[in-house]
Amino acid sequence: MVTRQLPQVGELLELMQFKKPDLNLKRRRLESALTIDDLRLIAKRRTPKAAFDYTDGAAEGELSLARARQAFRDIEFHPDVLRPAANVDTSTTILGGPSALPFGIAPTGFTRLMQTEGESAGAGAAAAAGIPFTLSTLGTTSIEDVKAATVREPRGPIPGRNWFQLYVMRDRDISYGLVERAAKAGFDTLQFTVDTPIAGARLRDKRNGFSIPPQLTVGTIVNAIPRPWWWIDFLTTPKLEFASLSTTGGTVGELLNAAMDPTISYDDLDVIRSMWPGKLVVKGVQNVEDSTRLIDAGVDGIILSNHGGRQLDRAPIPFHLLPHVVREVGKDATVMVDTGIMNGADIVASVALGAKFTLIGRAYLYGLMAGGRAGVDRTIEILRTEIERTMALLGVSHLDELEPRHVTQLARLVPVSASTAQAAAALDA
Template sequence: MSIFDVVPVTAEDHRRRARRRVPRFLFDYLDGAANDELTLRANVSDVRALRLKQRVMRDVSSVSTDCEMLGFKARMPLVLAPVGMAGIYARRGEVQGARAAGNQQVPFTLSTVGICPLEEVQAATHAPFWFQLYMLRDREFILRLLQRAKAAGCTTLAFTVDLPLPGMRLRDYRNGMLGGGLPGKLSKLAQLAISPAWAWDVGIKGKPHTFGNIAEKIPNPEDLDLYKTFIDSQFDPSCTWDDIRWLREQWEGKLLVKGVMEADDARAAVDAGCDAVLVSNHGARQLDSVASSIAKLPGVVDAVGEQVEVYVDGGIRSGIDTVKALCLGARGVFLGRPWIYALASRGQAGVEQLLELFQKEMATAMALMGVNCLEELGPDLLD
């Protein structure tokens, strides 16, 4: 970090620093969303529009953010969300993220399409973590992944249901990350050339850049076009709730269904045997012009909140945002882009610093709202 840099503190501080450090096509892959990115903006603005109540002259001498999420005893109601290719934003990025989560006592979720495989994360942390999975056409491969996840000590499976096919993420085409032929390749080379710190620390010292969990399925896992071809061929648009019932029979641990936005889908997930649902529009990366996740949270909580744990992601940028989500009935939040911004900005130390900030913001907000424990948060504390 240059002496002329502002010390990064917030998620937005880390975002600005990450934008300077990583090649543009990688930053855009993380920062962008589907089509015109209307839902991406709504995710953030709808959370910001919520107003908390400040209450005074109450004993708040024992404020605690401690909680339990799907059997995981955590320091705060926050989970590091699965992010594809996290390992190319910092050297062996999934390992750094998992270590940061462990030190801050929150769950870490490894993506199916992470750079570091299950076994590497387990060997580096020696602690339980969660695993995210897609429904692929190759069911035998799914079974092998489930076996590997169990062997690695994963306690919770986060199953993504909102990706029968990838959304139209136009930034990835504009910057040459996907397609574009020779001009696209030249554009990527130019972007790499102006990111020397990343090129040395991650591009060279961070190898191998393979999709560790699915490397056996891709002839050259470092070729993003081959990766996209594999993903396009394996995502299963015929998947139904019957497939979730099949998955429930295969997985003995906790099962969280990720990508639910409507109350009837949440009820179907419960009927299929899930232990939790995650209200999510995939970070606005799938269908543009859908509602924000926070806007859909109350309806899902009303529908299934007494039966299963309900979580939310999308637009959470601070501990105060987390408190707002809990007031609307969420058991906790999944944090996606912000932890990767911090990872790209300052590695494991950046992620730990950001998580520390979130916890302090939560505790401070709770004290100023007149509550001591998370159970006291509710819609009555929103204006």
């Protein structure tokens, strides 16, 4: 029998230690986010529907994005036991320079429309964390201002780096001028993007009437009423401008179609390579054959990407493609991957299967919309914690110790073989 007694005040006080209330609403909001999905929910509450859907959505039925995220969920880790990993080192070397983490921030367009601090917040947070930040051709902060945001951060043991993502436009002189400006500003890597000859069908944007500048309708006004802070920020900060476009007007798809050139080829790649003094990678690679050809052509790296599912719906899943490409091009080639990353474990799995580096896009924007610069810091902090915890639980102290044996990609979407298709046709007959 348990002996009963009256509660002792001293013991109660030890058990009932109340947390000191935090009067900083932004900090309290961001600290409540334990995952990138949590940041997404906060971002959705705080951002008008059209701007949020531009970030959150993808092309047509959004199958490519859903499949990419599902592919990361459909993995099985294989930890080693009795392998001490008390001091996990997440640093790596990518494209000739250091990074404190095995991921950087991907290029995103129209970013200040999501939250007015925009690319400056992303570049500053990346610099503080010692990881690369990529500015998009369709970014809303100039090359020079992004560089300034990086330089303003205190220089840590691993400095921040700037990369530039290039669309080759119909007016080649615009693209060439951007290459020269990025080189002059000290950007060290150029991402030559090849998956956007024309704009994908982003149906959420069409349904929302999302355009540059924003169109005010009864629906957008009603949606904005519970989000006055967004409109106050938008209306009391400098005019939305683009890194490259001198004229705007129309939906995002119309702007892309007016600017992009579906005739780009290897000749354009050669021209850009002759102009660019730094590292050159090709972004948007989606099959083994192109991967092999590009590596053989001497580019410094490739990024397996389907543009976050925003271009060709039902495009290949980059994470599924990764081990096949690495097997063909060799483990020494610089193969990177993006699309669908929502957890640090996704990044660890990618590295284990041969990726030298990864890039995050929506995850960064969810943090930006949830809390500006502090929200981007929180995104990086969440992913860092998840990476470190996953590595420690796998018994891995350094990224170099990750191997394909640590991960199994579980099958959900299995290609139909020719023999299977023929058998099915025979049964139908």
